Amino acid sequence: MTPPSSRPTMRDVALRAGVSPKTVSNVLTGTAQVREPTRLRVEQAMRELDFVPNLSARGLRNGRSGVIGLALPDLRAAFSASMTHAVVEAAHARGLVVQVEETAAEPGREHDLVTRARTHLIDGMILNPVRLQDSVVEHLDHLPPIVLIGEVEQHRTDRVFIDSRAAARDAVRHLLARGARRIVSLGGAESGPGLDKATQGQRLRGYLAGLAEAELPAPAELQTEVPEWTIAGGAEGMRQILQQGAQFDAVLAFTDSIALGAMHELRSWGARLPEDVLVCGFDDVEHARFAGTPLTTIAFDHEDYANAALDLLTSRMRDRALPPRAVEMPYELLARASTTGPPAGFSGRISEN
Amino acid sequence: MTPPSSRPTMRDVALRAGVSPKTVSNVLTGTAQVREPTRLRVEQAMRELDFVPNLSARGLRNGRSGVIGLALPDLRAAFSASMTHAVVEAAHARGLVVQVEETAAEPGREHDLVTRARTHLIDGMILNPVRLQDSVVEHLDHLPPIVLIGEVEQHRTDRVFIDSRAAARDAVRHLLARGARRIVSLGGAESGPGLDKATQGQRLRGYLAGLAEAELPAPAELQTEVPEWTIAGGAEGMRQILQQGAQFDAVLAFTDSIALGAMHELRSWGARLPEDVLVCGFDDVEHARFAGTPLTTIAFDHEDYANAALDLLTSRMRDRALPPRAVEMPYELLARASTTGPPAGFSGRISEN
DNA sequence: GTTGTCTTTTACATCGATGTAAAGACTGCG
């Protein structure tokens, strides 16, 4: 069965222009000089036939497809959307297109994705790891270039990150400075191998460090996991805390989406924001600024971040022998209405008053 | 220059297993019977060499790459994120991967994308058109299968849609029933060819139809365009209306993101929601439910929507001769707090009281 | 033991673009 690909090929163009296929290729790639009149004839023929080169063939021949992969835990999350946008634009500017993958949907997906990356026609990959295990990084040599975004404590791949630990600590300092004393940490999905080394772990450590340096306790009942890093997940996590009747006066959510869900849940339990509870998020997604109570958050430039990741990726695509590089991006705590303290405190047990 | 592709190929596997390349291929594709011991030997060799087939080569040979394109206007918009998630999952379930493209960034991008779709190694494409011109649909024969999502008044491609016009009319009825009389329409980017046939146009017509059937006027100063279909765009559009001092008591935003931006701006001008102004959106993104004032919106199942689009696409990939099909998905108006009327009315000129 | 049928494996050509090397066209200079 021959595929019905009735598309014009370079041979058709060559025939029509009265030249050899290689000349057409030369016109396209600019590899060799082509005399003006010949070039014009070829271009004319390409236009007439509405010719477009077959990237599968080119990819096969060159060993590169011009496609990069972007793997994010959950595409619904606001941060993912923002990052996808930034990466697609940055890639477009470099003549690359982006294939997206989602890793959180199933447990083994992240692992599968990385180990089978070669299958997917991609020249490289940008990965936001959640549970990346060392075992994956092991056969890195057999894999296309990978750039990790977000924190991962390993030094064998390129990565772009903000110092999440310091950021979380700064956020805690900020909350404490505004008068909070009992701060809930809201993030994480489930524990498991690799998780402590990823973003989640860093933010948790920063939270603990912030409390420690103020010589405050870090009670376990205030450290809560959420089922997924979405608004609904944040609401669910907050609900559990409230149901347990924990006493607290601030929430440090590990993403803005989680924070927004938490704020919703708090409001529906009658808490006033920020009068009763301060809330701080992470990522500064568009939504944070426009929330009912604008959200204080750790902000960093998503566009710069994406560009840094793509610079690393493209340079490694050119030269695989480069040493692993780590690029730290600056962040900034943006204080908004959600942390205008001091808070009165709140708990699921005791009604406000 | 030979590419450094040091990866094992089927020939290596064949050599190691002591069979011919074709036998390896047979094991992989299941095209022909392979005796048990031979198959096991081949599989063993594949495992030992960590072999993964080269999709460029397979794509070249078969004329199919297993990749579909998803083109959306603005990936930052909440609806885009939700749809991307749904499409990626639906595609994954069908063994396909998704390449994303963004069309709103530059004026010619949508056109380029469609006409050059063939370049991009994709077997088909799901497109949410904003300014799709008929000229594009013209050379449809030369293009890979395309499924349009959202309203487009043409009958030559497959499409999935909700009846946006009826939905907008229902929304207007709802607002009127809750006591609104002067409803702002908030949507659209800029006028231009093709726009009137797309989603934007349908929603505008439904809005007008809703007012007409209630025999209410539709003053031009209440019909406003926003610079982009994002939260910031919605806020900006709302600001313009408020600055003009228009009198109104409800807002029909063409997407939830726009609505959320509008609500933010209204609030910052001192309007109470919904006491002064009712707001209704479109799409029922996760955020709508969790907004400070939960947003009334036109809801439809994004997952079903994505699955319908993929069913159309894959069936057409199998048989290009099928007649164009249109699948209408059901929608539902979800009344939430943002339209608990009747509203007192608001304008940028006169302060509330 | 041979023939015939059925199954498994092989050799080869092909998908479309492009690098290599060699042939051909053209320039300028003696």
Added chain:
DNA sequence: CGCAGTCTTTACATCGATGTAAAAGACAAC
């Protein structure tokens, strides 16, 4: 006018997987 030296163009092989057709092997029955 001829020849070295450059610039263009050509023929051919190649990237890796797979369909086709034919060869090789397995097995049963006569």
